[in-house]
Every structure is written in structure tokens, then in C-alpha cells.
Amino acid sequence: MSARTTRTRLFAATTVALAALALAACEGDGSDTGASSPSSAAPAGQQSERPAGKESAGGTEADGTKETNGSAGSAASSGSSGSTGASDSGSGGTSASSGASGSSGTSGGSGDEDSDLPGKCSAADVEITATEVPRPLNHLLLTATNTGSKTCMLPQYPAARFGEAQSVPPVAESTKPQSLTGVQPGEAGYAGVLLSAGDGSGENGYRTDTLTIPFEDGSIATVALPTGGVYVDTALTVTYWQADMDAALSH
Known part of the structure; x- marks a missing residue:
């Protein structure tokens, strides 16, 4: 076998080896990619679930916040109405007191008139x-x-x-x-x-x-x-x- 033939085979073997290594490297990258894909998919799923949960929770919180705000608004409105009612009640109480005083005054006057009559x-x-x-x-x-x-x-x-x-x-x-x-x-x-x-x-x-x-x-x-x-x-x-x-x- 000539030296040239030997070099040719050696080159071919080297080429094959390099190709194999390259293929292995490619497969390795694919394997890593494949491995990382589930890993990435899992976080993605988790992230997908979490945001959904967060969104849901956020929505709930938002709804809750809205409801809370709404309740607060209702409470504020009720409080305002209550204050107005209290004010009205207060005014009514004042009127009632005035009326009671007027009645008492009238009764007192009648009593005084009756007391002037001989017994x-x-x-x-x-x-x-x-x-x-x-x-x-x-x-x-x-x-x-x-x-x-x-x-x-x-x-x-x-x-x-x-x-x-x-x-x-x-x-x-x-x-x-x-x-x-x-x-x-x-x-x-x-x-x-x-x-x-x-x-x-x-x-x-x-x-x-x-x-x-x-x-x-x-x-x-x-x-x-x-x-x-x-x-x-x-x-x-x-x-x-x-x-x-x-x-x-x-x-």
C-alpha cells in the first residue's frame, strides 16, 4: 500500500470521526435542547398556570378590590345617608322636643287656668x-x-x-x-x-x-x-x- 493511499484513508477516517463528533455534538445539542424543552415547558406551564392563577387571583383581588371599593363606596354612601338621617333625626328630635315643650306649655297653661278656678x-x-x-x-x-x-x-x-x-x-x-x-x-x-x-x-x-x-x-x-x-x-x-x-x- 502506498503512502498516498494511507493518507487518503487516514483523512477519510478523520473526516468520518469529525462528522461523527459533529453529529454527536448536534445530537447532544438536540438532546440538551430536548431536555431543556420540557424544563422550559414546565416553567412555561407553571408560568402559564401562575399568571393564570395570578390573573385569576388578580382578577379576584381586583374584583375583591372592586367589591371592597364598592362596599366601601356603599358604606360611605350609607354612612353619608346615615349621617343625613342622623341629621334628619336630630332635626326631628329637635322638632319633637319643641313640640313636647309646646304641649307641656299648653298643658301647663291649662293647669294654671284650672288652678284659678275655685275648688x-x-x-x-x-x-x-x-x-x-x-x-x-x-x-x-x-x-x-x-x-x-x-x-x-x-x-x-x-x-x-x-x-x-x-x-x-x-x-x-x-x-x-x-x-x-x-x-x-x-x-x-x-x-x-x-x-x-x-x-x-x-x-x-x-x-x-x-x-x-x-x-x-x-x-x-x-x-x-x-x-x-x-x-x-x-x-x-x-x-x-x-x-x-x-x-x-x-x-
Whole structure:
């Protein structure tokens, strides 16, 4: 074999070896690329999932933020409305207070007006005395003097009970005044009492030394009778309370 042939083969072998190395290098690069591709794909997938998640999370956060902002806006709006409502309520409260004050003032005024009106007399307000009079015959004069500090109104007539009587005497309707008799402090009202029939026509007569007169509030005045008491029978009659003594003795 010649030297030239040997060099040719050696060159060819070297060429093949270089080609093999080049191919191996190419395959290596492809393998690395292939290996790195899954590796790159995995991060890509992860990145794809993560951004998606992030986007989803971001979207959720964004939505949440929006919702939060919306809630905050609603809360702010509600707060604003609440503040306005509170202000309105406050104004209403002020108006209500003013109205209440006005009502109280009106009530107070009515109370003051009512307090100016005379009240009903009671046994604690008046002192009643009984006096025998010569005319008319068999008559007794009752005098009710106001010992209090305010004017008071006497009952229509004295519901006089003599002794142990179970009923009060009738009243003479002809003596009824136009209105109740009021007595100012220190002044008096008068009522007449027909004790018995002057012609002796009365029945069931008896003598007594006690007289009580009840008032509308439940109080009772005890009246001292003349010494020796008085004689009464079925003719016993009283008059309405009068402002004038003569009107009380006219029956």
C-alpha cells in the first residue's frame, strides 16, 4: 500500500470521526435542547398556570378590590345617608322636643287656668255653725264660713243628719239658686232648716243635740247645736246654700 493511499484513508477516517463528533455534538445539542424543552415547558406551564392563577387571583383581588371599593363606596354612601338621617333625626328630635315643650306649655297653661278656678269646699275649708232664729218659726240658720286661703264652692245643699237619722232631709226646690254658691276666704254661705211643722202636723218627732254635714270629698263637718238640742219631725226640710242670709230664711 502506498503512502498516498494511507493518507487518503487516514483523512477519510478523520473526516468520518469529525462528522461523527459533529453529529454527536448536534445530537447532544438536540438532546440538551430536548431536555431543556420540557424544563422550559414546565416553567412555561407553571408560568402559564401562575399568571393564570395570578390573573385569576388578580382578577379576584381586583374584583375583591372592586367589591371592597364598592362596599366601601356603599358604606360611605350609607354612612353619608346615615349621617343625613342622623341629621334628619336630630332635626326631628329637635322638632319633637319643641313640640313636647309646646304641649307641656299648653298643658301647663291649662293647669294654671284650672288652678284659678275655685275648688269644692271640704270640712277642712269651712266652719259651720247652727243658730236658732225667732222667725220664721221653728227654723235653724246654718252659716258656712270659709276659713281657708282660697275661694271654694259649697255643695248644692247641706245633707244634714240630725242625731241617728238614717236619711237626709229633702231640699226645698223653690230655693235653688242659678249657680253653686262660692265663698271667698273669710266670707260665708247660708242655708235654712225647717225643723218641725209649726201647726203640730209633723210626725215621729224627736229631740237631738248632734248634727253632721258631709261634703262631696268624703269629709264630714260636725256642727254644734244650740244648748238643749233641737226638736225635729217629718216636716224637716233644708234650703240650698245661698249667698244671702235672707234668701236662706225665706222658706
